[in-house]
Amino acid sequence: MKMTPLALTLPAPQTVMVSSSPIYLLPTSSLQNRTSFRAFCSSVSPETIHSEGSKAEYKPGILDHFFLNSFRDKLVKEVGWDSEKPGYGGLIELAKALMMNSRSNSHTKDAAVRILKSLFPPLLLELYKILIAPIDGGRVAAMMIARVTVLTCQWLMGTCKVNSVDLPDGTSCNSGVFVERCKYLEESKCVGICINTCKLPTQSFFKDYMGVPLLMEPNFCDYSCQFKFGVSPPLPENDDTLKEPCLDVCPIANKRREIRRNVDVMKCPKA
Template identity: 30%
Template sequence: MAVSLCLAGCPPASSSSPGRLTVVAGLMWRPRKVVATKTETDRTDNWFDRMAIRHLSKSIQATTGMVNSKEGYESLVESASSVAHRFSPKEQRELVIQALHRAFPKPILSLAKILMPQHRLTRECFAIFTTIFFPWLVGPCEVKESEFGGRKERSTVHIKKCRFLESTNCVGMCINMCKMPTQKFINESLGMPVSMVPDFDDMSCELIFGQKPPEAEDDPALKQPCYEGLCKARKKYSVDCSA
């Protein structure tokens, strides 16, 4: 799976065969069972982390009307799991986008979209910004060099082990409450295409800024079955793990 995801997320090998690797990867890819780790990474949140987690959790709760009394990251996971339990995959994605608009004021998003047009420097700034301000959500991450338009630039973020995916052990929630709505929100609100490429074997993920995500029918991540016997959302909430 890791190989096919890489091919789907990487640029063509040569300008004479654009997109060929992506098509080949899509044809060769076959969904298979993956097994999640049973142990969860220990994390210590600082004051900024706790404030950001609470803000996003409350934004989801206010959007959906479903309140919970949990604290910290557990509250965020509880909010997301409740949404996954009660709403269809399409509705989940729409609700997350609404919650993100509630969490991030529209004037700030509009100003950022105007001041940061598509450019190498902009893509690299997005990558750096993500590694500084969002580890509380996704876990430790780093900027990686990638190729864009035939040139090397540092516009890809590598998430070593996604905190949200590890906390839920749910492929469906990863797709419907993170990958798909985040791609759409960043593209529409900030004018920056981004492709999120999760690796469900090791729970890592890459955010490739400037790259349009594949169409849903061509995205290998959307064909991935959930973790065998370890999906917390399914066990606790009877969540439909389909993407």
């Protein structure tokens, strides 16, 4: 679990733009009021990424298909539209729609938190936060969530394992999850989707609804990701992950190059 874009403003105010995907059908007037975002294209190329080793393959089981379909159903309800693509490809297209159709990054994050919350029985979250989270300073709750994450989320992220992380009190705890090569990031090819539909909402969800702080550290060079349950994330202005540039393989950046060759393509509207 390093979670989650393409509509661009054209000069004519009444223009309606359609990308290669049917989800990005938005009037220009509505896009002109959207919050702008800045980032710079990364020097990481597709060749660099794939040359660092083949991705670890995870073979999904029966429960994994159930988890994927459940998560996708929640996305469909939030987005109000379903992709024609089956399986994981359709889920990624829905994640792009979730972000591109949102008014701002904050709106995207809130929507993703609602989706995560809807996957759990409400009473379970409340009881966990009240009864489990306080035990042993939160260590027990953090270790439990790390193990459940590995058992239930490899269909989304790919191969991962529990590992030891350093806690703020100077001790170590097996409350980390290391994702070898995040499938969600690799398939979306977008820093903005990773940050706005995965990292930020997931951190907020576990802290606010389960009482367990979480720091997620995606690596945009090799697509790995380190989860640190029991560790609070830094303030946004101090989080280097939020300052990461676009990937060269980002479909948004590439589309901008095709549509508007006379503008500064170094800027990304969503990362």
